[in-house]
Amino acid sequence: MPATAEQEVSALAQRYLTDVKARLRASVPDSPSGYFDILRYHLGWQDRDGGPVDEDSGKGLRPILCLASCELAGGDWHRALPAAAALELVHNFSLLHDDIQDEDTTRRGRATAWTVFGTHQAIAAGNGMRVVADQTLLALADAGLSPETITAASVELTQRYLEMIEGQYLDMSFERADNVTSDEYLDMVARKTGALIEAAMYLGALVATNDNAAAQAFGACGRQLGLAFQVRDDLLGIWGDPNATGKPVGSDIRRKKKSMPVVFLFQSVSAEDRRWLDGAYAADEVGGEEVERVLEMLDRLDARAYVQQTAERQASDAVSAIDGLGLPSNARRTLEAMAQYFVTRNK
């Protein structure tokens, strides 16, 4: 990846994430019930016995995009901190439930919450995480935002995470579906990943400008960036370096994820290969030898290059979405660097 793109995003992360973390910690309440310990465990602040730790709590992309959008749109990013924290909490709500739905036993190198505290408790904790997110967003009032703006922010966040949940539902349905078209795939991804990144950039720009049109342009940029992010994620889910991603090569194939390379494959292979593929995907899990053969088919079709080009086109479209706003040229350059990072990252 070009050093500048990664450096630029890393510089933004350094500038923002200390304050985001402080805001997050202030958001999760104490309670004698022990209920919020599950949230703190998941967020990497506590071990399973409630002792303090400081573990990897994720890349913080949504807060970074939210605060950067606020700044790029001419605002003071500190005022958008409640929105940035709310987005990270919504993201983690979805991860808590995702880990149950996918039966994942580790995340960020630690045992997932449901394996430590039980499935039912982790469902409840995920619900709590989302409520804490809603409460945190309402703290925009303390930053001096008008009730009208806060209501608009609340409507946006609510609509986008409904889309996100629906996208996750579609993603689950696709694992069992015989046929998923590229359009269906992109619609699912736009919801599953695009919607919350759309909300991140919309909210940052809304706090800065109080102007719905400008916020929507940033939101459109975020949605495209989300698509680019997910398509790159799909690429890494098959061809990523296991040391960087923490997943074995081909893991998304084994799990029958209908990710972009696989959707492309099903649509592009010969009738004979398609019959074989249908057979391999009829099992509960795609076996080791079958995974090898799927990887060979993908190679023959140059699927990796096709997927990467798709991600790059989406990243470029994302940046174009804010062209009409007349932002200073350095704002566009920052966005370009972020978009570049999204489609070149290795983990």
Place this chain on the structure above:
Amino acid sequence: MPATAEQEVSALAQRYLTDVKARLRASVPDSPSGYFDILRYHLGWQDRDGGPVDEDSGKGLRPILCLASCELAGGDWHRALPAAAALELVHNFSLLHDDIQDEDTTRRGRATAWTVFGTHQAIAAGNGMRVVADQTLLALADAGLSPETITAASVELTQRYLEMIEGQYLDMSFERADNVTSDEYLDMVARKTGALIEAAMYLGALVATNDNAAAQAFGACGRQLGLAFQVRDDLLGIWGDPNATGKPVGSDIRRKKKSMPVVFLFQSVSAEDRRWLDGAYAADEVGGEEVERVLEMLDRLDARAYVQQTAERQASDAVSAIDGLGLPSNARRTLEAMAQYFVTRNK
């Protein structure tokens, strides 16, 4: 139960629930993904194949209390319809997840959603139900409420359902706990059941008066009513008529629910009986003969009368909570009838 109390509540239900149902149906969106079909199934509007039905969708107590509070506080109840619908949706969100957590296979005489559509899909549908609730509440703007009032309504609903989720979490923890005191029990119930009924009455009064103090008095009334409702529920869970409740006699004992009669029993028995109880409750499920013996112990202690008196005292405290507001005497009588219904109902 006195005919008047039941008649009064039934008259309120008849007046309100047609409009509530229409508002609910308008709230759940259509989507080609099929995702919202699970919500409509759970709400009794669709069968498992998506065909239209009109099944029992619950008593609608929270909407009734919300709209009645609006009216009693001097407002036009139609304006509170978005709040009433949001409360019913939040309640149903919690039922969708509850049925998974409790592994219940039937509700209101129908197969629970998770048994029809799968656990993961039902978790996602529950999440969606709550988002639809949030969106529905924001429609108070269409009823002409100010953004300040809507923000206050949103903060209230959010805080109260966080309490509700925490209460459910505590309820689950108690099933495994060796010792639960009456205070712990009442604190749990105030959250699990009281919080959302508090929200119902708070929101109705807020829409009517735009006055936080009046809304809080109604909210306090609701919280006490919620306690009374749950304590009566606990009574019916052990001694209710199986034909009315749909549950076998003693079902809450078999499931080791630490409901009020059981908490009272554990605190009141002799040391010898306590040792026996601890043994019976150490198993995964309390067996049939043990259930009989627990029922005998409860009889010896006159537990049923104690529990009923507790519910009646809470109902009376509930009505007193609005005494300071100077409401007309017929408003107090309506509240008394509702409180009376809560503690005398048989299902």
